[in-house]
Amino acid sequence: MKPFPLSVLLTAVSLGACRATPPAERDRPEPPQVQRFRLRRCSPDDARQVFVALVGLPHPLRPFPAPPPPPPAGAAGVAGPGGKFGGVPGGPGPMPGGGFGGGRWARREGPSPTFAGDVGRSSLRAFLDLRTRSLVARGTAAELRLVADLVAALDDPPDKPLPAAKGLRAFRARHLEAEEMLEQLRELGADGACRIVALPGRKLLLAVGPEDALKHLEAVAKELDVPADEPEKGPGK
DSSP: OOOOOOHHHHHHHHHHHHHHHHHHHHHHHOOEEEEEEESSSSOHHHHHHHHHHOOSSSSSEEEEEOOOOOEEETTSSEEGGGGEEBBTTOOOOGGGGGGGSSSSSOSSSSSSOOOOSOOOOOOEEEEEETTTTTTEEOOHHHHHHHHHHHHHHHHSTTSOOOBBBBTEEEEEEEEOHHHHHHHHHHHTTTTOOOOEEEEEEGGGEESOOHHHHHHHHHHHHHHHHHOOOOOOOOOOO
16 A cells, blocks of 8 residues: 655645634634824824724724813913903914814814714724824724825825825815815715715815725716816817
C-alpha cells in the first residue's frame, strides 16, 4: 500500500479542522481597530457636526481636553441676558450650539436645519483630540474607511476637486448657500435614502447613502447650483 502524499494529508486535516470549527466561531465578527485621523484643514467643529449627522454615533462626540464650564451669566466678561457683555449692551453672546472650537457652523437666529434624512446607528466610537487636532476612532474596518473618506473630504483644499468614494459624495455649492441647497434638495425629495449635512461656512454639503440614491442626488444638485444670470442655450448649442 502506497503512502498518501503529504499534501493530501494536510488537505484532509485542514478540511477536518474547518468542519470541527463551531459555526459561532466562524461567524465571529472582526475585532474593532483604533485609528487616528489628523484634521489638517477642517475645524473640530465641522468634524463634530459631520460625524454626528452622517455616522450616527451612539454617543456624543466629546472633545479632549474638555473645555472649561462656562461661567454663570452676568459675571464679569461673560455674556448675560439680552446679549450684554459684562453689562455692556451689544456685546457678543454665548457660542450657539455649544461650540467649543470657534467653528462657523453655529445656527442662525431661528430654526435652521443642518441635516436631512434618518440618522442611523453604528458601533463606531470616537472622540476629538484637540491637543493633536485629530479625531480618534474605534470601529470595524468598514467603519474606519468611512471615517477616512469623510476626513479626506473635509480636509480637501477649496481649489481642488472633491474626492469621491463609494457611499459618499461631497458637493461644493458655488452659486447657492449650502443650507439653501439642502433645503431645496429636501423640498424636491431628492435626499431619499441619503443622509446629508451642510457646512455653511465652507459652502459644502456631504452625503452618505446607497450609490443609486447618491447618483440621483448628485444630478439634482448640479441642476440647482447654477448662476442667476446663466444664458439660455439656443438650438444646436
